Amino acid sequence: MDIKMVDLQGQYLRIKNEIGTAIEEVLMSTAFIQGPQVKEFAKNLSDYHRGAHIIPCANGTDALQVAMMALGLKPGDEIILPVHTYVATAEVIALLGLIPVFVEVDENTFNIDASQIKDKITSGTKAIVPVHLYGQCADMTPLLRLAKEYNLFVIEDLAQALGAKYTFSTGETKMAGTIGHVGCTSFFPSKNLGAYGDGGAILTTDKILAEKIQMICNHGQRIKYHHDSIGVNSRLDTLQAAILNVKLKYLDDYTLRRNKVADFYDSQLSKISFLKIPHRASYSTHVFHQYTLKTVGIDRDHFKKYLEDKGIPTMIYYPVPLHLQKAYRQTGTGEGSFPVTEKLSKTVISLPIHTEMTNDELSYICDSIKSYHG
Numbered sequence: 001m002d003i004k005m006v007d008l009q010g011q012y013l014r015i016k017n018e019i020g021t022a023i024e025e026v027l028m029s030t031a032f033i034q035g036p037q038v039k040e041f042a043k044n045l046s047d048y049h050r051g052a053h054i055i056p057c058a059n060g061t062d063a064l065q066v067a068m069m070a071l072g073l074k075p076g077d078e079i080i081l082p083v084h085t086y087v088a089t090a091e092v093i094a095l096l097g098l099i100p101v102f103v104e105v106d107e108n109t110f111n112i113d114a115s116q117i118k119d120k121i122t123s124g125t126k127a128i129v130p131v132h133l134y135g136q137c138a139d140m141t142p143l144l145r146l147a148k149e150y151n152l153f154v155i156e157d158l159a160q161a162l163g164a165k166y167t168f169s170t171g172e173t174k175m176a177g178t179i180g181h182v183g184c185t186s187f188f189p190s191k192n193l194g195a196y197g198d199g200g201a202i203l204t205t206d207k208i209l210a211e212k213i214q215m216i217c218n219h220g221q222r223i224k225y226h227h228d229s230i231g232v233n234s235r236l237d238t239l240q241a242a243i244l245n246v247k248l249k250y251l252d253d254y255t256l257r258r259n260k261v262a263d264f265y266d267s268q269l270s271k272i273s274f275l276k277i278p279h280r281a282s283y284s285t286h287v288f289h290q291y292t293l294k295t296v297g298i299d300r301d302h303f304k305k306y307l308e309d310k311g312i313p314t315m316i317y318y319p320v321p322l323h324l325q326k327a328y329r330q331t332g333t334g335e336g337s338f339p340v341t342e343k344l345s346k347t348v349i350s351l352p353i354h355t356e357m358t359n360d361e362l363s364y365i366c367d368s369i370k371s372y373h374g
């Protein structure tokens with residue numbers, strides 16, 4: 001058995017012909033930059049998001065940066081974000097001269113603990129960046145309430161949660177990325193909707209903001225060689241757009257397949273005393289970018305090694321919390337200041353999950369886990 005964390009090759013082989021045709025079309029047209037497939041993809045992704053404006057860009061990190069630039073955030077502004085996230089979220093904040101302000105996460109959902117946001121709000125706070133980690137939306141209702149009360153922008157990082165749906169207490173649902181002012185996502189190959197290279201997109205339901213974002217992505221110009229604002233060069237390649245146009249059609253099927261894997265794991269692992277299966281929040285669907293367990297009372301790294309020896313790859317997201325990273329140390333936030341996140345960094349483990357997993361692989365993984373004895 002050749003178990004992989006993600007199986008991009010297997011996924012490709014199922015759509016090989018369609019992809020080949022789409023790529024060939026771009027190659028023959030030679031419209032490698034801003035070809036018609038880019039607009040087509042923006043339209044398709046917009047339809048998928050119930051008509052939200054979509055601005056494709058070069059990658060998810062750029063999406064975050066451009067969104068923050070478009071909102072007019074200025075050096076010194078404080079931006080609240082969860083401390084348990086991928087580095088890109090904090091990186092762009094720091095790069096723009098903004099001040100990242102970390103907030104602890106909820107130990108069950110792994111997402112920002114909304115009840116701890118208020119304490120971090122000052123007169124300098126301008127935005128909150130909820131990250132929908134591992135594929136499940138953060139608890140947006142209390143977060144939106146705070147944002148409204150303190151007049152803060154909400155910038156969703158949905159790089160791991162494209163396609164997730166949030167349900168409000170009224171029963172109304174919204175797609176991840178269209179809940180706050182702006183959403184930022186990534187098409188990194190291993191993401192739920194992965195390109196064959198880098199890619200990203202910015203989502204917003206605000207037409208004026210969408211125009212600003214579009215302009216910033218293209219050197220701050222609306223008309224060629226007329227630069228109204230300082231921008232960046234961040235475009236989605238036509239080739240990647242053509243590939244994504246094919247793959248977007250399968251996104252819901254991919255999500256279903258990931259959920260089937262997660263359901264299988266849940267059913268097999270829920271009674272194992274040294275593991276806690278992922279918590280499923282009532283307010284969000286889960287697109288299972290990762291299937292992340294918490295280990296309880298065992299040496300996580302020993303367990304990881306045991307699985308590795310059995311040919312089962314696993315990953316740790318993330319082994320070192322942001323506040324303990326050399327680049328992001330903040331005054332007064334040493335070891336012990338974010339106990340939940342610090343504990344997660346020592347206890348979480350993510351199992352293989354992708355669209356091509358077989359029942360044999362899943363059974364083998366679960367049987368191997370069941371026969372682990374510390």
Ligand SMILES: *Cc1c(COP(=O)(O)O)cnc(C)c1O
Nearest residue numbers: 059060061086088159160186188
């Ligand atoms: C992948 C990811 C990003 C960055 O996306 P890139 O396309 O790799 O730049 C940002 N935030 C989160 C949470 C991610 O998982």
